[in-house]
Amino acid sequence: MLFWKKETQLDRIKNKLGKAMRKDTAFSVFGASSHKYRVYEKLTAKELADWQAKNQVTLPEPYTQFLTRVGNGGAGPYYGIYSIEKATSYTDSALTTKCVIHPGMTKEEWNHLTEPLINDEDISDLEYDAARDRVLGGMLCIGTQGCEYDMYLVIEGKHRGKIVYTSDFYPDRPFFFVYEDNFLDWYERWLDEIILDYDIAWFGSRMPGDENALIQVYQNAPNEEIKSKALDGMFKFKKISQPTIDFLESVAEQRQNDRTTAIQLICKTSVDAGRGYLLELLHSDRNEDLLHALQILNWYGKSFDLAEFIKVIVQSLDRVHDPETLRHVGYVLESSGAITLQNFAPFLCHTDSNIQTAAIYATRDCNDKSESWEIIQRMFMGGGKEAVKNSIQYWGLIPHEKLLPYYKAAWPEYKSNPNFREKFMACLKELNLPDDYFDKE
Known part of the structure; x- marks a missing residue:
């Protein structure tokens, strides 16, 4: 037996x-x-x-x-x-x-x-x-x-x-x-989520359950907090099935409270599936919608064709009024070649030092700096030592004679640092000036 x-x-x-x-x-x-x-x-x-x-x-x-x-x-x-x-x-x-x-x-x-x-x-x-x-x-x-x-x-x-x-x-x-x-x-949930190939970078912090279980929790939730946690639990899935995408689309259409989260979940699986929602957010008059769209594109858009979004973002630059949104503009546009000193001039010359710093970082790979020296000069005049310091950190030195007085004023702070000293010397060499130029009275 x-x-x-x-x-x-x-x-x-x-x-x-x-x-x-x-x-x-x-x-x-x-x-x-x-x-x-x-x-x-x-x-x-x-x-x-x-x-x-x-x-x-x-x-x-x-x-x-x-x-x-x-x-x-x-x-x-x-x-x-x-x-x-x-x-x-x-x-x-x-x-x-x-x-x-x-x-x-x-x-x-x-x-x-x-x-x-x-x-x-x-x-x-x-x-x-x-x-x-x-x-x-x-x-x-x-x-x-x-x-x-x-x-x-x-x-x-x-x-x-x-x-x-x-x-x-x-x-x-x-x-x-x-x-x-x-x-x-x-402990067993930890093992299950590894075996199921979930994203467990923050294991245990999100509601447990598979897609169907979390949908059921959401639909039967007694309050908004539980609904929110059920949706948040879906971020542990690396990919979401089509029936769940259909559910999330219905949430995005019918539930203003959870709309952004639902759109983010859709885009985590496929930016193409969320394309219409992203364009709607980018065209919204609400700054938080613009920021959410930029965040989603930055997180999930690297492997997708973003040309359509990039065009809208560039056209929307005049709606950007805070450092966080500007940073995400930079993240999304940085590999597209759409960032120039010309279109970022209002931010580079902004009176808010945080916006100016975000703009300097975003334009670090621009190729039009020498031709746009007048913008840089205005930035230096308005932003003072901090603008010069940030530009040296993120850009190096731009070899143009009109900018030399600002670099000469900053030279004492950098001359003993081998890495930065090399950048100063390279600028002088580009302009055919002697190595002791910055030391002369």
Whole structure:
């Protein structure tokens, strides 16, 4: 008589670790080159019991099952899962205290909790550590995402077992609780999304589910926040199917609140599919629509023929009035040859230094600088030392006799820097002037 053993979640995870490794043989998934989909030797029951007795805590069962039946750390989201020993060393002294943070924490609650960490410049080291322990209390640090971002496991209270993504302490930015209720569900989702070839650069921060599941969530959502999160969850798909594009088109037509997100999702799969919407945004009187169109073209338009869009953007330059929009104009137009000093003259000579700086950067590859020396001279006259400095940084020196007085005034700041000195010398050589020209009175 044969008895078939039912596959457990732990069995699935072990199998999926192998599948993920075979899927990502180049270790191109973020952090995979660190852990290579391998786990450490499992923790024994005695070792786990000794650790819990020593630290006077009982860890959530899904996490202990992983430690004792899969591995004591190793492969996992981002840079992997810490061993229990390393997790302990990275966790502050507040392991046994109450966990006070929670999902849905308001900005006001967060700001009140972290106020001593953010605004008290005179706080002592002891007071700072105590305030930090209050925020991170009742949690174990189980891994890092890099830089200031870490992953914690809640081991106490109502939300015991949940995973929390932490960062430095900033106003209005509560820590993020992932969607899954326990460690194993979160971990298995990570493996599933690798196997399904999702974009997991920010794994766990977006709503889980495939295209159909997220459409259902959107359609049945009780509020705008859930609708927004359901759409945002679709950004993890590298390509979206035609039925989902049809759904997103209906959202773009019928839902003003989600229109831009729906258009962005369509264009992520195909700029051609979103062409009509992009042109509509570019022709809109609203500056935010123009910016959104430029952002989408910058993010997803590199491999498409943008000639039609470029023509409209150039015709719309007089509608650009802020640095952020101008920067994205530069990003979209930079490889087209459509940027000239002539059409960027209003920005280069603008009274807003941020707009001027964005324009200098955007025109760094223009070939008409020498012929447009009058524009540069006006820019130098209006923008002063900052304009000259930025132009030298992004352009080098433009060899024209009318610009030499401005470069001569800047020379003392650059003469001892070999890289910049070379640029100054090259300018003089181009104009057949002696090497000591800038040093002469």
